[in-house]
Amino acid sequence: MTYRLFYSPGACSLAPHIVLEELGVPYEGVRVVIAEGMNQKPEYLAVNPRGRVPALAYGPADSPRILTEASAIMIFLARSHPEAGLLPTEAESLARGVEWMSWLGSIVHQTGVRLVLRPDRFIADPAAHDALKARGRETARAAFADIEPRLAGQQWLLGDRFSVVDAYLLVFFRWGNRLGFAMRQDYPNYTAIMDRVRARPAVQRVVADEGIDIE
Amino acid sequence: MTYRLFYSPGACSLAPHIVLEELGVPYEGVRVVIAEGMNQKPEYLAVNPRGRVPALAYGPADSPRILTEASAIMIFLARSHPEAGLLPTEAESLARGVEWMSWLGSIVHQTGVRLVLRPDRFIADPAAHDALKARGRETARAAFADIEPRLAGQQWLLGDRFSVVDAYLLVFFRWGNRLGFAMRQDYPNYTAIMDRVRARPAVQRVVADEGIDIE
Numbered sequence: 001m002t003y004r005l006f007y008s009p010g011a012c013s014l015a016p017h018i019v020l021e022e023l024g025v026p027y028e029g030v031r032v033v034i035a036e037g038m039n040q041k042p043e044y045l046a047v048n049p050r051g052r053v054p055a056l057a058y059g060p061a062d063s064p065r066i067l068t069e070a071s072a073i074m075i076f077l078a079r080s081h082p083e084a085g086l087l088p089t090e091a092e093s094l095a096r097g098v099e100w101m102s103w104l105g106s107i108v109h110q111t112g113v114r115l116v117l118r119p120d121r122f123i124a125d126p127a128a129h130d131a132l133k134a135r136g137r138e139t140a141r142a143a144f145a146d147i148e149p150r151l152a153g154q155q156w157l158l159g160d161r162f163s164v165v166d167a168y169l170l171v172f173f174r175w176g177n178r179l180g181f182a183m184r185q186d187y188p189n190y191t192a193i194m195d196r197v198r199a200r201p202a203v204q205r206v207v208a209d210e211g212i213d214i215e
Numbered sequence: 216m217t218y219r220l221f222y223s224p225g226a227c228s229l230a231p232h233i234v235l236e237e238l239g240v241p242y243e244g245v246r247v248v249i250a251e252g253m254n255q256k257p258e259y260l261a262v263n264p265r266g267r268v269p270a271l272a273y274g275p276a277d278s279p280r281i282l283t284e285a286s287a288i289m290i291f292l293a294r295s296h297p298e299a300g301l302l303p304t305e306a307e308s309l310a311r312g313v314e315w316m317s318w319l320g321s322i323v324h325q326t327g328v329r330l331v332l333r334p335d336r337f338i339a340d341p342a343a344h345d346a347l348k349a350r351g352r353e354t355a356r357a358a359f360a361d362i363e364p365r366l367a368g369q370q371w372l373l374g375d376r377f378s379v380v381d382a383y384l385l386v387f388f389r390w391g392n393r394l395g396f397a398m399r400q401d402y403p404n405y406t407a408i409m410d411r412v413r414a415r416p417a418v419q420r421v422v423a424d425e426g427i428d429i430e
Contacts, residue, residue: 050318050361067310069317076310095282095291098313102284103265105317110325115337122330122350128343135337146265 001061003027005073006044006053008034009210010174012109013054016073017210018167021202023081029209071101074164086164097158097165104143104172112139113175140179143172144187151189156196170197170214177215184215216276218242220288221259221268223249224425225389227324228269231288232425233382236417238296244424286316289379301379312373312380319358319387327354328390352394359391359402366404371411385412385429392430399430 005020005027007013011034020027032038032053039051048055048068056073057064067073075098078087088094115122115136119129147169151157157165173194176183184191197203198214207214220235220242222228226249235242247253247268254266263270263283271288272279282288290313293302303309330337330351334344362384366372372380388409391398399406412418413429422429 050322052322067314069314071317072310072314075313076306079306079309091291091294094294095287098290099282099284099287102286102317102320106321106325107265107267110321111329111337114326122326122337123343123346124350125343125346128338128340128346131338131340131343135339 001057001059001064003077004030004057004064006030006032006047006055006057007210008032008039008053010171010212011053012070012105012168012171014171014174014206014210014212015070015164015168016054016056016077017206018170018203019074019077019086019164021206022086022162022167022200023077023084024202025081069105070168071098071105074101074168078164085161088158088163093158097163100157100165101168104168108140108143108172112136112143113172113179116140116179117175137179140176141181144176144181144183144190148187148189151193154189154193156193162197162200166193166197167203170194170203174212174214216272216274216279218292219245219272219279221245221247221262221270221272222425223247223254223268225386225427226268227285227320227383227386229386229389229421229425229427230285230379230383231269231271231292232421233385233418234289234292234301234379236421237301237377237382237415238292238299239417240296284320285383286313286320289316289383293379300376303373303378308373312378315372315380316383319383323355323358323387327351327358328387328394331355331394332390355391355394356396358387359396359398359405363402363404366408369404369408371408377412377415381408381412382418385409385418389427389429 003020005017007017007029017029032044038044039053045051047066054070054073056067059065067076075087087097116133119132122132156162157169173183173190218235220232222232222244232244247259253259254268260266262281269285269288271282274280282291290302302312331348334347337347371377372384388398388405
C-alpha cells in the first residue's frame with residue numbers, strides 16, 4: 001500500500017513528512033490538527049491510541065500496520081529505502097543520529113518546548129503556568145546554546161550528507177522562533193544548516209503543503 | 216580502549232549497563248550518583264556537558280569519544296557486536312525497537328516518572344509539586360496500562376529473542392515499583408517478561424554491581 005502519514009502542521013511530524021517527500025515514494029498525508037484537538041478524536045485514537053502524531057500506516061491495504069514516534073518512522077523509512085542514503089548505516093554514525101534524535105525528542109521537546117507551549121499538560125492550575133513556561137524557555141535556550149558549537153563547520157548535522165536528523169533539527173529551529181528566540185542572530189551555525197535544509201525542493205513542497213512559515 | 220560506562224544506580228543507565236554485561240566485552244563501570252549530585256560536578260561535566268547519565272566512552276584511550284543517550288548507546292553497542300544479536304537488523308523490527316525506546320524515553324520518562332521523582336526540575340515552588348507528582352503518576356499509570364496488552368503472549372518485547380529493549384523495559388518496571396504501583400499484581404504480561412530478564416546471569420551481575428533492588 002501507499003504510505004499514509006498522519007501529521008499536524010508544524011509538529012515534529014514535519015520531519016518524517018520531509019523524509020517521505022525526499023524519498024520520492026508515493027504517500028498520502030493526513031492532517032490531524034492538534035490545535036483543533038483532532039488527535040484526541042475517536043477517529044485518530046483508532047489509528048494511534050496514544051493520541052500523538054506522527055503515525056505512519058504501511059503494509060497491506062486491508063490491514064495496515066501503524067508505526068509511531070518520529071525517530072522510529074524516519075529510521076524505518078531510511079532503512080526501507082537505503083538507496084536514498086538518508087541515514088548512515090555504520091554503527092557509530094547511526095548512533096550519533098539516534099543520540100541527536102533522542103536528546104531532542106526527550107529533553108528539548110518534552111522538558112523544554114512543551115513546557116512553554118502546553119503547560120496545561122503538566123499542571124492544570126493556570127497560576128503555575130508562568131513558572132513552567134519560564135523553566136521551559138530556560139531549558140530550550142540552554143539546548144540551543146548546546147547545539148550551536150556542535151554544528152561549527154558542518155555542512156550537515158552528521159557530516160557531508162543530508163540526513164533525517166537535519167529534517168528533525170528544522171522542527172526545533174522553527175519552535176525556537178515560535179518561542180521568540182532570535183534564532184538567525186544568535187545561532188549562525190544552526191541557521192546555516194537550516195538554510196540548506198530549507199533550500200531543498202522537497203522541504204519547500206512540504207512546508208507549502210503543511211501551510212507553515214519558517215523564519 | 217575498554218569501554219567505560221558512566222552510570223547512576225537504578226537510572227536509565229541500567230539498560231546499557233546490562234547490554235555491556237550481556238555482550239561479555241571488557242568494560243569499566245563508573246559510578247556517577249545522581250542522588251549525590253555527582254552528575255553536576257565539574258569532573259562529570261567534562262565528560263558529558265549535559266550532565267546526564269548514561270555516557271559511554273570508547274575509541275582511542277588517549278582521546279576517547281563520548282556517546283550519550285541510553286537508546287543511542289545500546290544501538291551502538293548492539294551494532295558494534297552484531298554476533299550477540301541484541302537488536303534486530305531488519306528495518307521494521309529495528310524501527311519497532313526504536314519506537315519503544317523513544318516513547319519510553321520521552322513521554323513515559325520525562326513527562327511521567329520524572330514529574331514524580333524530580334518535580335523540582337520543572338517548577339521551583341514546592342507548593343506546586345503535589346500537582347506535578349499527581350500528573351506524573353497519572354501519565355505513568357496510563358503508560359503501564361498501554362504497555363500491558365501489547366506484551367500479551369510475548370516471550371520478549373520484540374518477539375522470540377532478548378533485545379536491548381527488554382533491558383530498557385526493566386528500568387521502567389523498577390520505577391513503577393518505586394512509584395508505589397502494584398506492578399506484579401496489575402501487569403502480569405509485563406512481569407512475566409521482566410522475570411525472564413531478571414533470571415539472566417548478566418542482569419543479576421549488574422543488579423548486584425549497582426546495588427539496587429528489583430521487586
